[in-house]
Amino acid sequence: MSRQYIIRKILIMIPSLLGISLVLFTILAMAPGDPFEELATNPAVPPEVRAALRAKFGLDDPVWTRYLHWLVAMIQGDWGFSFVSRMDVDKLILQRLPVTLIVIGSSQIIAMLVALPVGVLAATRPYSLFDQVANTLAFVGFSLPTFFTGLLFILVFSIQLDWLPFVYRANIDATGWQFYWEHIKQSIMPVMVLGLFQGASLVRFVRSSVLDVIKLDYVTTARSKGIGERKVITKHVVRNALIPVVTLVALQLPIVFGGAIVTEQIFRVPGIGSLLISSMLSNDTPVVMAVTFVIACLVVFFNLLADIIYGWLDPRISYR
Numbered sequence: 001m002s003r004q005y006i007i008r009k010i011l012i013m014i015p016s017l018l019g020i021s022l023v024l025f026t027i028l029a030m031a032p033g034d035p036f037e038e039l040a041t042n043p044a045v046p047p048e049v050r051a052a053l054r055a056k057f058g059l060d061d062p063v064w065t066r067y068l069h070w071l072v073a074m075i076q077g078d079w080g081f082s083f084v085s086r087m088d089v090d091k092l093i094l095q096r097l098p099v100t101l102i103v104i105g106s107s108q109i110i111a112m113l114v115a116l117p118v119g120v121l122a123a124t125r126p127y128s129l130f131d132q133v134a135n136t137l138a139f140v141g142f143s144l145p146t147f148f149t150g151l152l153f154i155l156v157f158s159i160q161l162d163w164l165p166f167v168y169r170a171n172i173d174a175t176g177w178q179f180y181w182e183h184i185k186q187s188i189m190p191v192m193v194l195g196l197f198q199g200a201s202l203v204r205f206v207r208s209s210v211l212d213v214i215k216l217d218y219v220t221t222a223r224s225k226g227i228g229e230r231k232v233i234t235k236h237v238v239r240n241a242l243i244p245v246v247t248l249v250a251l252q253l254p255i256v257f258g259g260a261i262v263t264e265q266i267f268r269v270p271g272i273g274s275l276l277i278s279s280m281l282s283n284d285t286p287v288v289m290a291v292t293f294v295i296a297c298l299v300v301f302f303n304l305l306a307d308i309i310y311g312w313l314d315p316r317i318s319y320r
Contacts, residue, residue, distance in 0.1 A: 007316065009307045010076055012299050018071075020296045025070060028289050029063045035254040070289070073084045080286030083278070093272060095292070100271035103190055104260050108249070110195030111202055119206025120238060123214060134203060141200025146193050146259040153189045168269045190267045205248050205301055209241040243310060250306035253299045 061069075073080070079089040122131040157230050158166035164187045172182045213219065214237050222232050263274030268274070279287035 009304055013218075013304060016286060016300055020070065020300075021074075021293055022067060024289060024292050024296070026063060028285055028292075029066065063167055074293075079290045082279075082284055083288050084282045084284045084287070092275065092287065093290055093294060095314060096270055096272045096275045099269060100260060100264070100273060103187065103194065103263070103269060103271060104256055106191045107194035107198060107260075108256070110191060111198035111250075114199035114205050115196070115202030116238075119203045120210055120233065120241075122203070123210035124233060126211065127299050131207075135270045136209075138200045138203040139197055144197075145262075146197055147262050147266060147304070149197065150189070150193045150263055153193060154266070166267060168267050173186050186267075190263045193263050193266075193313060194256065197259060198256060201252070202245065202248065206241070206245055209244050210237060213241045239271045246306050246309050250303045253302050257295050257299070 005088065021237045065172055065313055070080070077090070079093070081087075082089055117136050122134045125131055154166040155168075157164045166184050166189065168190070171177055214233075219236055220230060221238050223229070227236075258274070260271065261276060263269065263276060264273035272294065276288065276291045276295075
């Protein structure tokens with residue numbers, strides 16, 4: 001893989017992120033609501049204090065002026081100040097971001113671990129009993145929304161069986177392995193809800209992609225040379241079939257983050273999804289802007305990662 005290929009992809013990210021930030025900032029600036037609405041209705045706060053605060057944060061400036069100030073401050077590491085939490089936005093996000101990344105990352109690993117073997121086996125045995133069962137379960141899996149699956153998991157594993165806690169607690173009074181085990185237990189349901197939803201949709205796509213590749217002439221040639229079926233599938237079929245799968249995983253990341261927001265609300269996971277919802281309800285605009293921009297950056301970054309994986313799976317792509 002050439003270094004120029006990676007540099008070119010990174011340079012493409014810069015105007016994309018600038019355009020995303022401009023659109024997000026403009027929409028939030030035009031949206032109804034005021035972060036100082038509570039102060040405006042509080043008779044204990046003098047009008048001159050409210051005016052001084054609005055002037056300090058530039059809320060009465062034109063939108064383009066406020067955007068330029070925000071962009072320069074963001075580049076310098078100043079993400080703003082939360083009017084509700086009374087703390088810097090970057091510190092607030094850094095407290096929540098690791099939890100979200102762990103949940104999403106674990107769910108994607110679960111999805112791939114389920115989708116790849118099931119999809120490949122279903123494609124190598126088309127219209128068999130295994131293929132029909134896998135397709136049926138996949139249809140059921142991605143047809144059910146995450147909030148329904150989450151509530152179903154709570155009813156079964158928390159209320160009926162009492163195996164897993166359904167409320168995520170950040171502060172656990174335990175040490176050693178017990179501390180990690182408690183964190184794992186309360187993470188199982190949100191991770192499985194997202195992972196099974198993504199895995200169900202990926203199973204169908206992996207199956208279709210493998211079926212397209214397995215019919216190509218070079219696969220038939222490999223078999224005619226006496227190469228074992230397992231080696232043909234793993235070396236010649238799966239690697240080429242993974243290229244469109246990587247595309248689907250990258251394109252579905254916005255859906256994953258959307259599902260994570262819902263899942264975090266259901267299980268009370270203290271991630272950036274729940275932070276976004278609470279900030280929107282309280283009109284905490286700096287936090288909403290920062291969180292949405294961070295999610296956009298993560299989506300763009302994972303798309304860059306997908307492009308790099310393209311170049312590794314098919315070296316011809318990196319030289320185009």
